[in-house]
Amino acid sequence: MTFSIVTHEAGWKEDFLSYLYSNRPSNYHLNRKVQQLHKSMLVNGRELLSLKFMPMFQPLPHQINAAEKVIFDMNGSAILADEVGLGKTAEAAIILKELQLRHLATSVLILVPSSLAGQWQSELYNLGISSIIHKGKKEWRTYPVTIASIDLLKREPFRTIFTDLYFDLVIVDEAHKLSNPKTMNYQFVSSLQKTYLLLLTATPVQNKSEELFTLSTLVSPGLFEDKKEFKRMSLENSKIFHERMNSLMIRTRKKDTDIKWTKRNIEIKWLDQSGYERELYVAVEKAFRELKRVNTHQFTHLTLLKQGCSSSIALLKALKREQHKDLCHVLGPILNITPGQLETVKGKEILEIINKRKDKVLVFTQYRATQLYLQWYLKQHNVSSVMFRGGFKKGKKKWMTDLFRDHADVMIATEAGSEGLNLQFCSCVIHADLPWNPMKLEQRIGRIHRLGQEKDVEIIYLLNKNTIEERIWTLLENKVHLFEAIIGEHEQILSTERIEAEKYLEDALMNSRSEEEIKYKLNLLEDYLANEGVNHAERGLQTGN
Amino acid sequence: MLKEAYRLVIEYLKSNGAIVTESANKAAVQLSEQLDRKFMNRPFYWHYRDALNQSGDPLQIMLVDSPDTSNHKGFTQLNYDHPIFQSMLASAQEENRFYTAYEKAENQRDLFPWIHLQLTTGIIPPGPASIRIDSRISLTTGLILMNSHEKIPDLHLFETRPNGSVLHSNRIPYETALNILNTRFEKYCEQLLEENSEQHAAVLQKNKPDPSISIHHISAGLIYLCSP
Incomplete structure (x- = not known):
């Protein structure tokens, strides 16, 4: 053993x-004070x-346990994979300060998605750690802690500049983006x-367990x-594998903590489409049947119908694409509308909920068109x-988040870019439509139900009756344990079967040609999970045990 | 620990000409121009004043030793986490790590020079407790005392030289004395690592780098004691 001082x-x-x-x-006299310190x-x-x-x-x-483990047992390097909302940033900050x-x-680089740089800086500042954000221009400041966007630094000229430097500590937020070695x-x-x-991610495995190997x-x-x-070791699920994983990754689940999480009150509202919204939806369904008869059906109808459930404008916007030319031809004059006809039942319901609650509300939609429509519609009222x-x-x-916190009562968001968003000051989320991915x-x-949330959280699903949403929901509801296996136990991040099951679920819903095919595929998936997934869970292939 | 940092910064500011008014957990400080220029990050203000050949108005700050949300009008509030407080703390340590001090004895006029060295050692990777080492070497006889092996007598030193005292000059050059002390210290470090060998064995099993000793918080002084 060689020693160094x-x-x-x-x-x-x-x-x-x-x-x-x-x-x-x-x-x-002052030296004595220094020595006392x-x-x-x-x-x-x-x-x-x-x-x-x-x-x-x-x-x-x-958070203290995680920091102790990283500092004293893991030699300062680890994957921090706590569930969403458990404060991975704070854990990283403790480790940073300790080091x-x-x-x-003495030199620390924090790589984050560009949208989170300001949030990281302010969180670190609140914990007494000053930092600078590298803005991409010629940076003349040198500082112990630099926050930068990975998308900026990975390209020249910064790539060469930064790879020539030496950092004592590198922290990567949303580290699942490193799971492909070719990127x-x-x-x-x-x-x-x-x-x-330190690699921070709530989902170290997105699609394949090998991604964890890459990390x-x-x-x-x-x-x-x-x-x-x-x-091989993950399949064998041996003790050595667990030990190695424990030396690599810390994963705390919400249920493992002593934190008293506020309740989630879930409400599902079934709404009847009416007026033009219904007419358009029915016309698109009918047009598809017509096209199917003449064999020009392109199997994208589920996506279009889903957009029709989100808002008429989202559907109309999608129909404008070149690939739907035939469909528009069949639909004909129904596509000519006036702004007054765009009103949707979900829009009305959202307005009613907002008026009733008199509190902040977060509305999520998948579609930009729906987002714009809802903002316009609410403004009209x-x-x-x-x-x-x-x-x-x-x-x-950051400005939008500040506006929502300090002034506006409603935020209408799409999932894209909402990673790491902290909106604990809001306690109601409305799903204006459903994503395929649970x-x-x-x-x-997780944007609102996270550390710091003091109220019970209201989760409202708005679903349209007699539409594709009802069919999907009914299928899922009938197979509630299947749904739970995927959503409820999603924290078992190493369970490849479940991740793959999610993929199959999406495939079954998106690509099936008929409802019978969907049912058939889901039955297969259910059997698969019953035989493989559950056994897998019983074997306890998870870290932190 | 925060209290110690707070006290050190207040004493440091006082010794550099600041006027400090203390209350239970806060202190109002009227900075001197020198301190303002050094810490308050107002280069444009001072450049403007200098260019006009005018004296400036140094800022007033409020040091708070615990989290405080109250607003002190006209004062820049600094708590421990504030970067300005941190830079004051760093300067206080940096500027006062070396000293000269004297022992006082009623019937002893002769004082002999020693070098006094105090430092903190820690083991990397972290785990074992850190140790504060207190050591001194006589510049007259070469005698070394180090508290790693035995408890060495505490010193009661004073900043001012006693009246009528006779200071003996050193026979061993400063460089030589420091090198001797350093060699002894390195031996001690090796012992320290061996004493922690069990932990290091575990560390090595985990494919971690070789352990090392880190040294920080060094404080050194030239002291004059009654004994050679």
């Missing part, structure tokens, strides 16, 4: 000799010094010179020999709202 105050000997020879006046900064074994230094911050037990106080991290994201992070690495190659290269070994979508620049996103529902709800 690292002095964090390089040049002190020369400085001291210079002091001795210069006969400079000194202040022994240094004595108070001594730590016992496995004691987090950072907790003493963050007086404004009251960390939760699971700083122990003189182990620039992965290659950039891999090429950074660093001592400690492991960044945090702890050599933990698994290769992908084959990882796959003197309800001001703010919009939030992926295309906004980070400054605008994970997205959880992501939507």
